[in-house]
Amino acid sequence: MPQLAYVNGRIVRHADASLHVEDRGTQFADAVYEVCAVLNGRILDWGPHLVRLRRNLAELAIHWPMEDGPFGLQARRLIAANGHADCLLYIQISRGVARRDHAFPDAAPASVVMPSVVMTVRRFDFAQRVRQLDTGIRVITAPDNRWGRVDIKTTGLLGNVLAKQAARTAGAFEAWLLAGEVVREGSSTNAWIVRDGRIITHPKGSSILPGIARDSLIRLASAAQIVVEERPFTLAEAIGADEAFLTSTTAPILPVVAIDDHRIGNGRPGPVTARLGELVWAEVARQTGWRA
Template identity: 45%
Template sequence: MTRTVYVNGQYLPENEATVSIFDRGFLFADGVYEVTSVIGGKLLDFDGHAVRLERSLNELEMAHPVTKDELLEIHRQLVERNEITDGLVYLQITRGAADRDFAYPKDAEPTIVLFTQNKPGLAQSPVADKGMKVISIEDQRWGRRDIKTVQLLYPSMGKMAAKAQGADDAWMVEDGFVTEGTSNNAYIIKDNVLITRHLGNEILHGITRKAVLEFARVAQITVEERSFTMEEAKAADEAFITSATTFVMPVVQIDDTPIGSGQPGPLTKRLREIYLEESIKAAI
């Protein structure tokens, strides 16, 4: 089946979809994106993604090409037209096409693109049973990581560095403290206390992060939002990541150091179960 995508107001077969070579997303990475998971044909945390998208656009002084309600309808149409039961919807908005100039163009029309990816059994990942391995790398990204831009080259380099060492991902370190993973937020658990970096410009304000911390507090798990070192992480009882498509995913090794027992820990498993149960229940 040919996938149907959305480009600037039109639903098109993917092989007919085009974007201008002068688009600033292509020339300057002048664009933002969101990824929303689909479980059972329904969207998880859509409202959170829509709110963060609006914030990213505002931070970059970028126009809003569609309303939240219109955006929801586009997501639902793509899920239906592509017969997605489990998978994701990717959304990207750029400043649009204009002659190449570092200054923002005054009259460019935003480009909006959405497409789906089919991922059967997304919530039943075998990695959740065995856990991930991560390496540590220096964080060399720009300073506004709180804006979800399409500037993803360094995270891609970090992911490839991890693969080259037989690991799954990389945790980035800046000024001695862990910031986040290449495409996820990072957490450790020590003495039944969940620790994750506080919000700021240094990390993405994760939608799954927000939900997991809320569920943890409801479950009476103590939460500390603060910076932690790689040494703390390696001495932790448990570790995990969160993202829109991995949900809560255990980390069982950092560099060459096993975390805790070297197996997914009980609190991580519990948080994954709670997150999936509550998020699927609230999906739209």
Template identity: 45%
Template sequence: MRTVYVNGDYLPENEARISIFDRGFLMADGVYEVTSVLDGKLIDFDGHAVRLQRSLDELEMASPVSKDELLAIHRELIARNGIDQGMVYLQITRGAPADRDFAYPDPDETTPTLVLFTQNKPGLADSPVAQKGLSVISIDDIRWGRRDIKTVQLLYPSMGKMLAKKAGADDAWMVQDGYVTEGTSNNAYIVKDGKIITRERSQDILHGITRAAVLRFAQEAQMVVEERNFTIDEAKAADEAFVTSASTFVMPVVEIDGTKLGDGTPGRVASRLREIYLEESRKAAI
């Protein structure tokens, strides 16, 4: 049985408990991070820790542990659960006050809730989907305006995944004011004439940790990167496309709203970037 972490304790998953008054449960008043594990080591932990602190700061929420303590918890869970390839999910909420209230509780009286658990994903780095590529549909982006904060309010992205499933696709790209923002759980890119195009960082998208690494590796490999808005029509006319996230790394996109890109197979740029990302990330894993 999986061992999880709840507020200082390592417990069997069926013994883990959270108060019904926890604001993460009642208000989606919490943030999260997902860090991938390859060969039993954490991928880009520092990047996730920095983004976590930024999310907490934006919501005026305290962290119950230090970065070093967080790293130790991650490693302990990986060891206890024997994770070679998989993920560690981390969530911090504003905690559980004595009763439900829209107003934030006094931080001196209500301690934040900290939960972590692992997900075992053998073969994560060798996903067969990467050889086939994803199909995506476009949907309106009706989320709140602070997508740069990695909160646990994921209802609309979940709805987007289901809309894609009903349409026979793998995922959805969200569109705001005519331009693609991002995927339901990833950053979106197109490639045209060898140039990688992706939306610039702002409050409209999550500042992906994998995104930052992939763009850095692309530039080091002498690839041209242009950070700007692009439309779905522009995406359909692209030579190739891909998405990035901590759990999928670099994943090619081969079809958008029923239109196949190129010959309908993963493109050269996306495939090469996936190779580079996995190679370099494994070298730097801790």
């Protein structure tokens, strides 16, 4: 079965899928995106992803007329057409195609620019993430040199890209981004530490991306009577923590066993993270029926 993509209402061969050279997404990163986990053919947390997408579009004043119902149908049609039970759905919506000019295209009726909508699907092995609960992963640290509104999930990701590459080069899974001494988040994940049984993560605001997996974990932890503190924490606090972990759509929860050259706790995944791992994967099973 050939790989398929969605471009502006049409499902086309992935190899033939393309956008105009003057799409504002490519010229200005004037575009927002989402990555959703699909397990057993079902989209995890679809409602929260749509809410975030709508909020981001509104933040950038991108007017996108399609309603949630038809859009969900298009996304599911693409997933079904690709035939992968377990995959990642990528959604990108740019302001559209217009003669290059920094300011928004003129919204006079004769020249209304339609947003460009692209969706792709790629197979993903979620079981590896369950196995990694036993081993954990390492992170490095890097300065957070992104722009000031990283709460908006735009395709302007160069700061994230360079930090992730630094992690790869160092043989680590992720880079935790520092503002001075404060750990904000990872290049594509939210960052957490555990102290005295409580879990701590940076508060929402303009300096982190409000992760869907982060919100989900807060709900699950609270329901299990695990205290959640949304407050800034420092690198020193993280290094001295009992445990650390990260969350994201593509890594719903992974224990962090080392930060730079510092072992966290005894250098093995800890009991609080293990308990949260059970809760997270039970929630995945509840929503999608998926089991490792």
